[in-house]
Amino acid sequence: xxxxxxxxxxxxxxxxxxxxxxxxxxxxxxxxxxxxxxxxxxxxxxxxxxxxxxxxxxxxxxxxxxxxxxxxxxxxxxxxxxxxxxxxxxxxxxxxxxxxxxxxxxxxxxx
Amino acid sequence: xxxxxxxxxxxxxxxxxxxxxxxxxxxxxxxxxxxxxxxxxxxxxxxxxxxxxxxxxxxxxxxxxxxxxxxxxxxxxxxxxxxxxxxxxxxxxxxxxxxxxxxxxxxxxxxxxxx
Numbered sequence: 001x002x003x004x005x006x007x008x009x010x011x012x013x014x015x016x017x018x019x020x021x022x023x024x025x026x027x028x029x030x031x032x033x034x035x036x037x038x039x040x041x042x043x044x045x046x047x048x049x050x051x052x053x054x055x056x057x058x059x060x061x062x063x064x065x066x067x068x069x070x071x072x073x074x075x076x077x078x079x080x081x082x083x084x085x086x087x088x089x090x091x092x093x094x095x096x097x098x099x100x101x102x103x104x105x106x107x108x109x110x111x
Numbered sequence: 112x113x114x115x116x117x118x119x120x121x122x123x124x125x126x127x128x129x130x131x132x133x134x135x136x137x138x139x140x141x142x143x144x145x146x147x148x149x150x151x152x153x154x155x156x157x158x159x160x161x162x163x164x165x166x167x168x169x170x171x172x173x174x175x176x177x178x179x180x181x182x183x184x185x186x187x188x189x190x191x192x193x194x195x196x197x198x199x200x201x202x203x204x205x206x207x208x209x210x211x212x213x214x215x216x217x218x219x220x221x222x223x224x225x226x
Contacts, residue, residue, distance in 0.1 A: 040220075042220055043217050045216075088153050098167050099156060104151075
């Protein structure tokens, strides 16, 4: 069974601070995705990383995929209250049809 | 372009009852996946339907079953409800059949409470 572990489970920071969320697995995934979920809504895809060592930037968000494609991180620079939400990483299986989600990291950015 | 919709938004049932949840996929999508998200946890894959056939199943008992219709909408049925079935049920639609990575678009979910 492929499992993804996210850390920390909860993060509370002040506006303007930086934060990093980690996603680790003992298994290799063909690709890894990061989602953000807000209360009462489904997860929304932020990014997909495919190649080991890949780094993608989305405004203040930086995503890294480990060289061995078993781990990933999400770094937010100068966090804003609008960044508040549940951040989920999800590994994509070889067939591309199944997402294995981590337990999520709840981020609270206080003004 | 219409997004993924789910009904009902909320539902309360008692142990032993049966429930049917519905999902309308995004226009042009032929694949629907269902996930269960317990409170404070990440979603867990239940199963996927591609062109009306089951195309992969997670670690859920047979009392979780599904259907996909010719218009690619889908139903999730859960029989003999248990307290632990209380969760947010998410459906996600995608365009499958390419053999590659398919972006899944999630609906807002149905929150089920089993008493």
